[in-house]
Amino acid sequence: MSTGGNTEDSLLRRYLLGDGMAEAEQDRIERSYFESDQGFDRLLEIEDDLIDTYIRGGLSPGERLQFERHFLAAKRRRERYEATRAIAANFFRDRPRPRHSLLRGIRAFFVMQSPAARAAMAVLGIGTIVALGLLGAGYARLWRENANTRSMAASSRPGPARGDLAFVLAPGLLRSGTGTGNQIRVAPGVGWLVLRLETAASRQYPRFAAALSTAPGEEVLRQDRLVPHGDAVDLRIPAGVLTAGQDYAISLAGLEPDGTRVDLQSYTFHVAK
Amino acid sequence: MKPEPSTDPASVCFVADDEYARLRRCLIMFFERRGCLTADILADDCFARLAASMKSGWKPANLRNYMFGIAGNVYLEYMRSPERSWEEVPANMSGDSNAPAAEDSRLIANVVVGRLSPEERELLESHYLDKVSWKKLAGGTGLTQEGLRVRVMRLRNRLLEDFGDQLNSIGLKRKTTAPSVSIDGL
Numbered sequence: 001m002s003t004g005g006n007t008e009d010s011l012l013r014r015y016l017l018g019d020g021m022a023e024a025e026q027d028r029i030e031r032s033y034f035e036s037d038q039g040f041d042r043l044l045e046i047e048d049d050l051i052d053t054y055i056r057g058g059l060s061p062g063e064r065l066q067f068e069r070h071f072l073a074a075k076r077r078r079e080r081y082e083a084t085r086a087i088a089a090n091f092f093r094d095r096p097r098p099r100h101s102l103l104r105g106i107r108a109f110f111v112m113q114s115p116a117a118r119a120a121m122a123v124l125g126i127g128t129i130v131a132l133g134l135l136g137a138g139y140a141r142l143w144r145e146n147a148n149t150r151s152m153a154a155s156s157r158p159g160p161a162r163g164d165l166a167f168v169l170a171p172g173l174l175r176s177g178t179g180t181g182n183q184i185r186v187a188p189g190v191g192w193l194v195l196r197l198e199t200a201a202s203r204q205y206p207r208f209a210a211a212l213s214t215a216p217g218e219e220v221l222r223q224d225r226l227v228p229h230g231d232a233v234d235l236r237i238p239a240g241v242l243t244a245g246q247d248y249a250i251s252l253a254g255l256e257p258d259g260t261r262v263d264l265q266s267y268t269f270h271v272a273k
Numbered sequence: 274m275k276p277e278p279s280t281d282p283a284s285v286c287f288v289a290d291d292e293y294a295r296l297r298r299c300l301i302m303f304f305e306r307r308g309c310l311t312a313d314i315l316a317d318d319c320f321a322r323l324a325a326s327m328k329s330g331w332k333p334a335n336l337r338n339y340m341f342g343i344a345g346n347v348y349l350e351y352m353r354s355p356e357r358s359w360e361e362v363p364a365n366m367s368g369d370s371n372a373p374a375a376e377d378s379r380l381i382a383n384v385v386v387g388r389l390s391p392e393e394r395e396l397l398e399s400h401y402l403d404k405v406s407w408k409k410l411a412g413g414t415g416l417t418q419e420g421l422r423v424r425v426m427r428l429r430n431r432l433l434e435d436f437g438d439q440l441n442s443i444g445l446k447r448k449t450t451a452p453s454v455s456i457d458g459l
Contacts, residue, residue: 015306026306034299034341043302045426052429056401074305074312083436084429086382091394091401218379 012046017063018070047077051084057238061189068188085240092221092241143257165239166194168232169250171265185272186239193242195235197252201264202228205254209261210235215247224255244273293320296340303344315351319343377440385435393428400425 014021015029033040053059054067072078167184186193197210209224210233220241226233233252242248250267297316304312322343323333333339389397416424 018306018308030303030306031338031341033302034296034337037295040295040299040302048426048429048433070308073308073310075310076301076312077305080433082378083382083433083440086378087386087429087432087436088401089379090382090386091398216376218376 009042009046012043013050016043016047016050016071017066019066048080048084051077051081052088054081055085055088055238055240057191057240059191061191064189064191089220089241092238165190165192166196167269168196168198169267169269170198171267182268183270183272184242186242186244190239193237193239195237195250195267195269196229196232197235197250197265197267198232199228199252199264200231201254202231202233205262206257207255208233208264209253209255211251212237212241213249213251215249220248242271244271246271292336296337299337300340300344303341304348307348309348309351315344315347318347322347381436381439384439385432388435389428389432396421396425397428 011021011025011029015026033043050059050067050071054064059067072081165186184193199208206227207224208226208228209222210226211219212221212235213219221237223235226235235250247268247270250269252264252267254262254264256262297320300316300319301312304315309315319340323340326333386394
């Protein structure tokens with residue numbers, strides 16, 4: 001896209017966010033979308049992009065404030081936002097992948113071959129299994145070394161980025177942050193929340209999985225590649241997925257090196273209005 | 274003064290369905306920019322004024338320009354209206370995000386997202402979770418970064434359309450329809 005297009009998009013974005021602009025500029029934008037179908041379509045695209053970027057935590061603090069105070073004041077836009085957010089929530093949680101029938105496919109292929117070809121493939125298969133066994137042993141050693149390195153890196157990782165809001169959660173209780181009791185108040189303009197989940201099992205597992213659900217049990221978000229950070233596990237979530245006035249629960253599980261999942265603690269909190 | 278929405282099709286102007294819907298959306302956008310919480314009612318008031326002007330047989334040379342002018346007048350009158358302050362507070366700000374509606378939204382979203390192909394789902398997952406950069410994603414699909422953005426936008430629009438259709442089909446959302454069907458001579 002050309003620079004001119006980006007400048008115009010930026011103006012349209014400001015227009016939608018209710019940003020102050022010269023009367024002549026506003027008049028030009030409005031005449032443009034009244035008269036041109038293309039102009040109006042572009043404005044609607046920018047509107048959807050704004051909603052999308054807000055949900056993904058990509059707006060600057062100032063833009064978030066304008067989005068929440070001006071943009072969402074219109075009922076039509078709130079409805080559009082609610083629909084987009086409901087759709088986006090599906091992508092913030094992992095879904096079970098469809099099972100591949102690879103083994104069945106290999107078996108069918110094997111059965112269809114001549115006896116001589118089957119014998120040759122059997123010899124080849126045994127050789128492959130032996131080679132894979134040797135490779136696996138080497139991989140296991142490398143994995144252990146890698147896990148140690150990641151653990152060291154995690155413990156020296158800096159805290160939440162600027163603009164993030166961090167809370168420390170102990171099982172069943174919110175211990176610090178700007179909220180009181182187990183309440184979290186998300187100030188306008190906050191893009192991401194870092195929920196530090198305290199757990200005594202932080203050193204027992206190389207990886208952790210956490211699932212965020214609403215009180216009625218609807219899963220909002222799931223992450224399964226979390227590494228421990230000291231005595232806690234950090235769960236970073238976009239503020240856009242949380243609804244004010246809603247109760248939430250987080251369930252934490254430890255993941256063994258072989259992928260076995262061990263359920264650990266649960267954490268609850270309320271997002272204050 | 275609170276404008277009365279026009280409900281009688283015969284009382285409203287002769288504008289084709291598509292053009293009516295488009296103009297109404299432009300008008301709503303115009304009033305939303307100015308922070309009018311009753312933007313849809315003000316848009317209907319613009320059409321009521323157009324209909325009143327056309328009763329004598331007169332027709333605007335350029336309908337879109339004319340409606341833009343009417344919108345400016347309606348806004349000025351709205352700002353002078355002493356009843357504006359209490360009109361702004363109630364209906365629009367409440368009742369549109371209650372718990373059952375949010376639950377319906379979640380269920381409908383599950384259905385429409387469930388219709389995506391695995392590739393489409395993976396693309397949107399990468400988009401929402403920022404798993405990889407646009408550059409890397411584009412390299413994997415053979416598309417340019419701009420092409421990939423357009424693809425994500427189209428997928429998102431398709432999901433939102435499906436979402437709206439589902440809402441309509443279970444009667445949770447009223448559809449805006451044009452009050453009349455002829456645009457001859459405009």
